[in-house]
Amino acid sequence: MTTTTAPMPPVRARRRLFRSAPLIAAVATVSLVATSCSEFVGIPGVNCTLTPANSFWRANVTQAPIHTSSSTWITSLGPTRGGKADFGSGLWNGGPIGIPYDVVAGTAPKRTLTFDYDEDSDHVGYPIPNPPTVEGGMASDGDRHVIMVDKDNCRLYETYATYPGANNSWTSGITAGSGATWDMKSNAMRTATWTSADAAGLPILPGLVRYDEVASGKVLHAIRMTVPTTHRSYVWPASHQAGSTNLTTYPPMGAWLRVKANVDINRFDPYIRPIIVALKTYGAVIADNGSAFYFSGAPDERWDNDKLQLMNVLKGADFEFINASSLQVAPNSYQATTAQ
Numbered sequence: 001m002t003t004t005t006a007p008m009p010p011v012r013a014r015r016r017l018f019r020s021a022p023l024i025a026a027v028a029t030v031s032l033v034a035t036s037c038s039e040f041v042g043i044p045g046v047n048c049t050l051t052p053a054n055s056f057w058r059a060n061v062t063q064a065p066i067h068t069s070s071s072t073w074i075t076s077l078g079p080t081r082g083g084k085a086d087f088g089s090g091l092w093n094g095g096p097i098g099i100p101y102d103v104v105a106g107t108a109p110k111r112t113l114t115f116d117y118d119e120d121s122d123h124v125g126y127p128i129p130n131p132p133t134v135e136g137g138m139a140s141d142g143d144r145h146v147i148m149v150d151k152d153n154c155r156l157y158e159t160y161a162t163y164p165g166a167n168n169s170w171t172s173g174i175t176a177g178s179g180a181t182w183d184m185k186s187n188a189m190r191t192a193t194w195t196s197a198d199a200a201g202l203p204i205l206p207g208l209v210r211y212d213e214v215a216s217g218k219v220l221h222a223i224r225m226t227v228p229t230t231h232r233s234y235v236w237p238a239s240h241q242a243g244s245t246n247l248t249t250y251p252p253m254g255a256w257l258r259v260k261a262n263v264d265i266n267r268f269d270p271y272i273r274p275i276i277v278a279l280k281t282y283g284a285v286i287a288d289n290g291s292a293f294y295f296s297g298a299p300d301e302r303w304d305n306d307k308l309q310l311m312n313v314l315k316g317a318d319f320e321f322i323n324a325s326s327l328q329v330a331p332n333s334y335q336a337t338t339a340q
Helices: 070-077 211-216 273-281 305-313
Strands: 084-086 102-104 146-150 155-160 178-183 223-227 256-259 284-289 294-296 319-322
Touching: 070 319, 084 305, 211 273, 223 273, 256 273
Parallel strands: 084 294, 102 146, 223 284
Antiparallel strands: 146 155, 155 178, 223 294, 256 284, 256 319
């Protein structure tokens, strides 16, 4: 299926691997509430949530202090630049619009992959379907993420720059830039300085906007986003950086921002309002280099691309970066603190 109203494609530079700098030191302390959602935050057909309820993805950041570099970083990204829903329905250049994923059974065959960034990748069997759903489509030369959710074992697998083997085989000889896997019931994070399928070392799927949650009126998690230039460092919850500058006028990987409290939700079309509310409540986390204020989501034929374009009403000046340092419970955990 094609569409004549597809969103403009993101301006992406292919990601390079950089050995990570130490985490930027935290300067503020605050205790924030990790949302205890009784509502199911997951995917239809998968009998577990994408993350634990006390994961950083589901932490309410409305009371977090503003980062001391917030104004500087917003200026570097563009205060007048509009937001972008980097997902939609139909096809763009032959591929789905957004980052797709496949739900697989626990009995699905596991494939052995060869990785370019071998030392940072998880060497396990990956349940890649034959064929998988590839970001950008089979002919893409972009990020080519392949994401798999094991619905029976609650396990997430993600690969970057994923290509088939000889004779277009998706059963053997598969290569990828990097690969990572997570227990969806655990807050265990990646080893410090390790990348994942994403430049920040984070899982991708928990941060994607999905049609079912927007249609329900509630997006109950932080959202993955990209910016063009990042500093050569990272902050929790990231574990890796892919920056291109030492200028502190640019944010690091893992930097967290939210829509300001004084931004009137009624400015936005009801169709996208659940996304705006999520950006106010849970915020967005910089996970990769790409276009500024591009918010990631999963493709779905039910999206209304014209309505999604209304995200451009949201401007860079509507955001502020937070200092979420006190959310961190432990150096190797995605768990966020709860109220005292």
